[in-house]
Amino acid sequence: MAKALEGIRVIDLTVWFQGPVSAQYLADFGAEVIKVERPEGGDQARGVRSIKSLEIGDWNQYFLVINRNKKSIAIDLKKQEGQEIMYRLVEKSDVFLSNMAPGLLDSWGLSYEKLSEINPKLVYATNTGYGRHGDVSKPSFDMTVQALTGIMARLGEPGQPPVYLGMGSGDAYGGVMSAFGILLALYHRQRTGKGQCLDASLYGAQLYLAAPYLQSYLAGNKECALQHSRKQVQNPLWNLYPSTDKWVYICEENTDERFARLCKSLGAEILSDDGRFSDVATRVENNEALIEAIEELTGQKSHAELMESFDQHGIVASPINNLADVIKDEQAWQNNYFMKAYCEEVKREVDVRGLPVSLSETPGEVNTLGPQLGQDTEILMMDLLEYEWEKIEELKAKGAIP
Amino acid sequence: MSKALDDVVVLDLTKSFSASLTAAFLADFGANVVRLDFLPDAHADRDQAAAADAPKARKWDHESDLIHRNKQSLALDPNSEKGGKILKDLFAKADVIVTDWALPDLEAAGLDFPAVRKLRADVVYGRVSGFGPVGPDKDLPAIDELAAARTGMMPILQQPGEPPIYTGAGAMHSTALLALGIVLALVHRQTTGEGQQVDTSLFAANMYGASLDLQAFLAIGHGDRLLNPISRLDVSNPMSPGIYPSADGRWVTLTMPDTDRWWPDLAKIIGLDPDDERFNSHDKRTEENRCALIEELEKGFLEKPGSHWRQVFMDKQMSADVIEQFDYPASDPQALTNRYVLELDHPSFGKLKSLGFPVFMSDTPARLKGLAPCVGQHSADVLHDLLGYSEDAIVELAREDVVA
Numbered sequence: 001m002a003k004a005l006e007g008i009r010v011i012d013l014t015v016w017f018q019g020p021v022s023a024q025y026l027a028d029f030g031a032e033v034i035k036v037e038r039p040e041g042g043d044q045a046r047g048v049r050s051i052k053s054l055e056i057g058d059w060n061q062y063f064l065v066i067n068r069n070k071k072s073i074a075i076d077l078k079k080q081e082g083q084e085i086m087y088r089l090v091e092k093s094d095v096f097l098s099n100m101a102p103g104l105l106d107s108w109g110l111s112y113e114k115l116s117e118i119n120p121k122l123v124y125a126t127n128t129g130y131g132r133h134g135d136v137s138k139p140s141f142d143m144t145v146q147a148l149t150g151i152m153a154r155l156g157e158p159g160q161p162p163v164y165l166g167m168g169s170g171d172a173y174g175g176v177m178s179a180f181g182i183l184l185a186l187y188h189r190q191r192t193g194k195g196q197c198l199d200a201s202l203y204g205a206q207l208y209l210a211a212p213y214l215q216s217y218l219a220g221n222k223e224c225a226l227q228h229s230r231k232q233v234q235n236p237l238w239n240l241y242p243s244t245d246k247w248v249y250i251c252e253e254n255t256d257e258r259f260a261r262l263c264k265s266l267g268a269e270i271l272s273d274d275g276r277f278s279d280v281a282t283r284v285e286n287n288e289a290l291i292e293a294i295e296e297l298t299g300q301k302s303h304a305e306l307m308e309s310f311d312q313h314g315i316v317a318s319p320i321n322n323l324a325d326v327i328k329d330e331q332a333w334q335n336n337y338f339m340k341a342y343c344e345e346v347k348r349e350v351d352v353r354g355l356p357v358s359l360s361e362t363p364g365e366v367n368t369l370g371p372q373l374g375q376d377t378e379i380l381m382m383d384l385l386e387y388e389w390e391k392i393e394e395l396k397a398k399g400a401i402p
Numbered sequence: 403m404s405k406a407l408d409d410v411v412v413l414d415l416t417k418s419f420s421a422s423l424t425a426a427f428l429a430d431f432g433a434n435v436v437r438l439d440f441l442p443d444a445h446a447d448r449d450q451a452a453a454a455d456a457p458k459a460r461k462w463d464h465e466s467d468l469i470h471r472n473k474q475s476l477a478l479d480p481n482s483e484k485g486g487k488i489l490k491d492l493f494a495k496a497d498v499i500v501t502d503w504a505l506p507d508l509e510a511a512g513l514d515f516p517a518v519r520k521l522r523a524d525v526v527y528g529r530v531s532g533f534g535p536v537g538p539d540k541d542l543p544a545i546d547e548l549a550a551a552r553t554g555m556m557p558i559l560q561q562p563g564e565p566p567i568y569t570g571a572g573a574m575h576s577t578a579l580l581a582l583g584i585v586l587a588l589v590h591r592q593t594t595g596e597g598q599q600v601d602t603s604l605f606a607a608n609m610y611g612a613s614l615d616l617q618a619f620l621a622i623g624h625g626d627r628l629l630n631p632i633s634r635l636d637v638s639n640p641m642s643p644g645i646y647p648s649a650d651g652r653w654v655t656l657t658m659p660d661t662d663r664w665w666p667d668l669a670k671i672i673g674l675d676p677d678d679e680r681f682n683s684h685d686k687r688t689e690e691n692r693c694a695l696i697e698e699l700e701k702g703f704l705e706k707p708g709s710h711w712r713q714v715f716m717d718k719q720m721s722a723d724v725i726e727q728f729d730y731p732a733s734d735p736q737a738l739t740n741r742y743v744l745e746l747d748h749p750s751f752g753k754l755k756s757l758g759f760p761v762f763m764s765d766t767p768a769r770l771k772g773l774a775p776c777v778g779q780h781s782a783d784v785l786h787d788l789l790g791y792s793e794d795a796i797v798e799l800a801r802e803d804v805v806a
Contacts, residue, residue: 053638061621131740141657150728168614196765219464323554335534356606357583361598
């Protein structure tokens with residue numbers, strides 16, 4: 001199969017999650033991604049050993065999945081000789097991506113000004129915490145930035161603590177935004193021959209993630225910022241309901257026809273005759289009573305019984321699945337949202353997150369999981385960067401490469 | 403300033419917030435996005451809205467001015483003979499299609515991928531589905547709540563005993579993933595001349611928002627802590643991710659996975675001795691005396707208000723912050739400076755703030771060229787510029803109600 005990004009070379013100087021997952025998208029679709037790591041320990045994510053106090057398993061799925069399809073070169077960028085190697089790599093690359101702090105990159109001689117001098121066609125991308133401009137500089141992680149956006153504070157029942165959208169939720173979004181920006185810049189470069197610099201920050205991405213609610217807030221709808229109870233949603237037909245086991249999400253418009261049908265599916269035609277719920281307006285007006293009445297009914301059945309009846313009556317609904325259900329979900333496997341990949345570390349096939357975007361002619365691929373630290377250093381030094389072996393020995397002696 | 407997608411014509415055939423926003427996102431970066439408003443529905447919808455909400459009509463349509471910004475609108479009747487031909491001609495001209503229509507509807511209109519490809523062989527055809535292009539559930543409706551319910555995160559985000567949480571983040575992930583896929587296909591087309599179909603689904607998008615937990619469960623295959631909500635008073639590492647209430651009701655959040663690095667500073671700010679024997683190693687903090695530490699942090703942060711903690715975190719450059727509501731980004735200079743939030747002068751409503759652009763580009767920045775168009779605002783322009791219709795022909799089409 002052809003690859004969408006055939007011939008594009010990416011320098012991936014990133015750690016943890018947002019930067020690596022951004023470069024992962026480029027690698028999945030055929031770019032040659034070279035991960036540059038410090039010789040001592042490499043990307044800190046290589047050290048992750050537990051998640052939510054569960055052992056991560058016998059292979060490091062945190063690191064290996066988001067660094068799949070990549071090569072690894074180990075360079076000590078604190079040394080001038082290491083920086084010289086990087087410059088040679090920059091000459092031969094299309095994209096430079098980093099989620100290190102801009103100040104740190106500057107101190108290593110890796111500013112945009114410097115690198116674009118070496119390669120004017122370079123697409124130079126950073127992933128900052130709070131944006132390229134302004135004066136906020138502070139360590140930034142997914143959740144500490146998510147905290148500022150307002151998206152956490154509006155979730156949960158009133159009075160409950162704010163809700164985190166899930167481990168890595170903001171990093172994942174920031175990673176997509178970063179890859180999108182890089183592709184835009186590549187598209188523009190192919191037309192004009194010009195590189196540029198770009199930034200996709202955790203803050204910017206997560207504010208966009210809040211779009212429907214934040215935009216409404218900006219228009220003066222102050223209640224968008226607040227927690228709302230599921231016991232008070234305007235349309236009781238579009239809501240979460242408990243069963244004896246899993247919750248179910250019912251997604252129906254508030255019309256007389258759909259309401260009658262829902263009542264029938266719950267074996268409670270009598271409800272549709274109740275004067276309090278007789279038309280669209282009264283169902284909105286008496287929403288709390290109706291939610292209680294529906295909950296009373298759903299609470300007596302299992303989710304399987306409810307779903308069977310919903311299916312029979314054409315009611316749109318879904319059980320609230322958990323992760324154990326999802327990893328068996330046939331729909332996810334058939335669409336390559338999950339895939340199998342060979343893991344060198346444990347010498348067997350393992351299950352990995354696949355490709356959330358399906359391209360008919362240039363589908364993404366998972367060929368290898370994340371590289372060993374510096375596994376491609378020598379071969380890249382010789383073949384791509386065209387160093388003589390003696391020079392390589394010299395650079396090793398100086399500690400620029402391991 | 404140049405624009406990244408200057409030479410790209412996009413047809414916007416969307417209904418949902420998230421898919422319309424994908425088209426706007428491409429328009430933000432310079433694509434020429436033509437939104438198709440179909441007659442007579444488009445006019446009927448508008449008239450109905452105006453009649454139902456007469457007083458509200460004076461309110462800013464903030465949603466349209468976000469999800470349809472920078473677009474042109476062409477209103478036409480696709481069922482008239484001439485309208486049908488214009489539609490086909492437009493599809494033959496377009497580089498990119500963005501749609502969220504159900505497949506049967508696209509097929510009925512003759513606008514599904516195979517049909518469009520016959521009109522233009524190198525088209526990039528982007529669609530968001532509910533559950534993906536193949537598989538037993540490929541025809542389920544594209545409703546984000548249904549997709550989120552299937553993704554496994556809803557039962558674990560809340561505190562124990564609370565109802566599951568729908569965040570709405572999946573739909574927004576689909577916005578960005580579809581844009582990503584489309585530009586990926588454009589880059590490929592640029593070098594090879596080959597078009598293709600691009601699909602993302604609300605299901606995939608929800609999964610990718612949940613990537614770490616999901617990948618962990620794929621690898622481990624078991625674990626109550628990935629299947630059930632974890633109480634904030636029982637987190638694995640009290641320092642990461644911990645949330646604690648402050649004196650003014652705002653919550654404080656910490657992300658300090660490497661507790662050795664942060665402990666001395668954290669201990670001091672909440673009035674503990676960094677050498678306190680209960681907490682003087684990573685293991686003691688995250689295992690042996692984990693619950694005691696949570697209790698101390700709870701007590702410590704309750705002493706002072708959020709503003710105090712923000713200042714302390716900033717002064718000490720700590721990886722922690724205060725959980726804010728939307729009023730914070732709405733007036734945060736950092737959000738304005740980086741154009742994540744825009745200040746704009748609306749022709750009808752004066753000075754307003756509106757959501758801006760998440761990606762900064764030095765040479766081809768996103769820009770706000772226009773707010774949402776009125777239905778049919780650019781019909782004549784589009785017919786003339788893209789299809790070469792003369793002014794007379796356009797007047798004639800309008801008289802016959804083919805376009806408006």
